[in-house]
Amino acid sequence: MVETVLRYRTDEPVADPAVTVDAFAAQGNATAVRIEPGDDALALLPYLDRLALIEVNFPSFADGRGYSAARSLRERGYTGELRAVGDVLLDQLSHMRRCGFDSFAPDKPISAEAAEAAFATWPEVYQQTVDGRRPIWAARHGTKDA
Amino acid sequence: MYQYDQHDQAMVDARVAEFRGQVARRLSGELTEDQFKPLRLKNGLYLQLHAYMLRVAVPYGTLNSAQMRVLGDIADKYDRGYGHFTTRQNIQYNWIKLADAPDILADLAKVQLHAIQTSGNCIRNTTADHFAGAAADEVADPRPYAELLRQWSTFHPEFDYLPRKFKVAIIASETDRAAMRLHDIGIQIVKNEAGEIGCKFFAGGGMGRTPMIAPCIAEFVPALQMISFLEAALRVYNRHGRRDNKYKARIKILVHEIGVAEYSRQVQEEFAHILTLGLEPPPAELDRIKAMFADPGLETGLSDDLDRSDPDFALWVDQNVHAHKQPGYAIVTISLKPTGGIPGDATADQIRLMADLARDHSLDELRVSHAQNIVLPHVKKADLYRVWQALDAAGLATPNLDLITDIIACPGLDYCALANARSIPLAQKITERFADVGRQRELGELKLKISGCINACGHHHAGHIGILGVDRKGVENYQLLLGGAESADTSLGTITGPGFSEDGVVDAIEKVTDVYLARREGAERFLDTYRRIGMVPFKEAIYG
Numbered sequence: 001m002v003e004t005v006l007r008y009r010t011d012e013p014v015a016d017p018a019v020t021v022d023a024f025a026a027q028g029n030a031t032a033v034r035i036e037p038g039d040d041a042l043a044l045l046p047y048l049d050r051l052a053l054i055e056v057n058f059p060s061f062a063d064g065r066g067y068s069a070a071r072s073l074r075e076r077g078y079t080g081e082l083r084a085v086g087d088v089l090l091d092q093l094s095h096m097r098r099c100g101f102d103s104f105a106p107d108k109p110i111s112a113e114a115a116e117a118a119f120a121t122w123p124e125v126y127q128q129t130v131d132g133r134r135p136i137w138a139a140r141h142g143t144k145d146a
Numbered sequence: 147m148y149q150y151d152q153h154d155q156a157m158v159d160a161r162v163a164e165f166r167g168q169v170a171r172r173l174s175g176e177l178t179e180d181q182f183k184p185l186r187l188k189n190g191l192y193l194q195l196h197a198y199m200l201r202v203a204v205p206y207g208t209l210n211s212a213q214m215r216v217l218g219d220i221a222d223k224y225d226r227g228y229g230h231f232t233t234r235q236n237i238q239y240n241w242i243k244l245a246d247a248p249d250i251l252a253d254l255a256k257v258q259l260h261a262i263q264t265s266g267n268c269i270r271n272t273t274a275d276h277f278a279g280a281a282a283d284e285v286a287d288p289r290p291y292a293e294l295l296r297q298w299s300t301f302h303p304e305f306d307y308l309p310r311k312f313k314v315a316i317i318a319s320e321t322d323r324a325a326m327r328l329h330d331i332g333i334q335i336v337k338n339e340a341g342e343i344g345c346k347f348f349a350g351g352g353m354g355r356t357p358m359i360a361p362c363i364a365e366f367v368p369a370l371q372m373i374s375f376l377e378a379a380l381r382v383y384n385r386h387g388r389r390d391n392k393y394k395a396r397i398k399i400l401v402h403e404i405g406v407a408e409y410s411r412q413v414q415e416e417f418a419h420i421l422t423l424g425l426e427p428p429p430a431e432l433d434r435i436k437a438m439f440a441d442p443g444l445e446t447g448l449s450d451d452l453d454r455s456d457p458d459f460a461l462w463v464d465q466n467v468h469a470h471k472q473p474g475y476a477i478v479t480i481s482l483k484p485t486g487g488i489p490g491d492a493t494a495d496q497i498r499l500m501a502d503l504a505r506d507h508s509l510d511e512l513r514v515s516h517a518q519n520i521v522l523p524h525v526k527k528a529d530l531y532r533v534w535q536a537l538d539a540a541g542l543a544t545p546n547l548d549l550i551t552d553i554i555a556c557p558g559l560d561y562c563a564l565a566n567a568r569s570i571p572l573a574q575k576i577t578e579r580f581a582d583v584g585r586q587r588e589l590g591e592l593k594l595k596i597s598g599c600i601n602a603c604g605h606h607h608a609g610h611i612g613i614l615g616v617d618r619k620g621v622e623n624y625q626l627l628l629g630g631a632e633s634a635d636t637s638l639g640t641i642t643g644p645g646f647s648e649d650g651v652v653d654a655i656e657k658v659t660d661v662y663l664a665r666r667e668g669a670e671r672f673l674d675t676y677r678r679i680g681m682v683p684f685k686e687a688i689y690g
Binding site: 037061062063064065067068071072075089091092094095096098099121122123124125126127128129135136137139140141 | 153
């Protein structure tokens, strides 16, 4: 399974398997958790310090709740690995990266080359999110270099 | 008008390149239709009953003449010589080949047009008051705010897979010409007591099978926090909007189920958080955009005199021309609703003619109205007669604005894969029955709207007279509704009773108008009389 993960971090991957939110709450020492679309990502906020991996499951590519979950976690200071798993498609990688995902474990493997091309789809971006890219309005007015 | 800089152009060009790659992957079989569908939908490409349909965005309904001309050229080059202007101020082409779609997008990109997010479960093209910048009653031109919103919503990474489509409309006057409160989010630009510009937000309006009028969720959000507020409103919807049933997935259902107070509370909580992130474009960006809309080149000191000696011209002026904020100018609405015609359709030649008239007589501007007509917003009164003559020669001078034959209709079963009944032949029959202009004017303002299915693309809930086409055991059947309205006094129509055949519903409409003529008092419009006397007299006339 490990070789199918696209990972854009330099730290060591977490060895522990990600557990459900319920199991995570019960265990007290787990460092990896998997959230489902219906889970409240903000419930993890008290545990961000000990979390090294949050997997966000996409049972269907069309269910976009995971984008908000990811961006919300990053906005509130989560710096560990944020992995999109499940029905993750090539044409979604760019947006997912912008929302803070930095690793991907798609059900149907995607090559590293194809992923690089997907990340290069947009030469610029209009919005400030959590990926550090400078929005077009900042380029226009030189007000903020992220 | 807004002009792209190199950044805007790079984004649109990147989209053309991306879609060219996706179409190639589809044509080669690398992508299945199921995988390709969400990708093509984000580029406005639908697979309809007979062919692909391409929906091109007209951001906030504003076009220049070069853009309009290209819309005409595309109709000739890639379609069957005509295009269809829609209730969302866009244009659709109904006979597109998949392999041509990337070339069409490339042609559009050359004049700063695109088909981005004209379908799919994302933030759709923003609509606006079609008299923006020309109306005397606006507190500000709403289009700079709409352009700010266009940029923010374009390829927004978080909101590309919402529970359902998401439509925003923006106005800046008490007179609502954009059916603002029938949108997922409606924004009214307002001025507070301190004289500051801000946004009054409405959320959870819509038509479809569960029509709802959007309640206010925030009385005043400073204009320079508009984007942050939208981020919050969309995020709460993305988190909690229903995904178990596509018919309950629009934001109106969420707002209805949890209540406007709870939805507003969650939005305010998220808004407070988002304000700490500093992701609002700076004031300089809004100023940059505003400067491009500030002055289209209006002259001062022009005469308001008008030679009305040609009676046909005078009739058209009375019906299709509105007052402009600047003396000596007028707002012209070109009706795309000729007797026996298809509402909203225009031929390639007509589209190019309207482009020429805009270039020569309207400071290079046109608007598409949500009522499927075209507006020349800045015409000198001294030029009106010449403009009218040119329109008349091209079959574009029907003097029926806001009259019973100025019908909004969806494409219906003639084109649409979702429709239950045809809309176009019915619209044609109604315009033929009421073809006499004197009779139409006697009936006065009467907004008639036809949808060919419950999805309500033809806005039947908001028609003074609305018609909904349904399928009854394999036979097209039409339900009649009365009393809807879409302006500042938005209301939803009520079904009269059992439905009718195509001819039967035309007869029923005639009976309804007879009741109005017999019962109206003073200067009452049809809607006013209906609201005063209620459904019963109409029902008795129709079914009695």
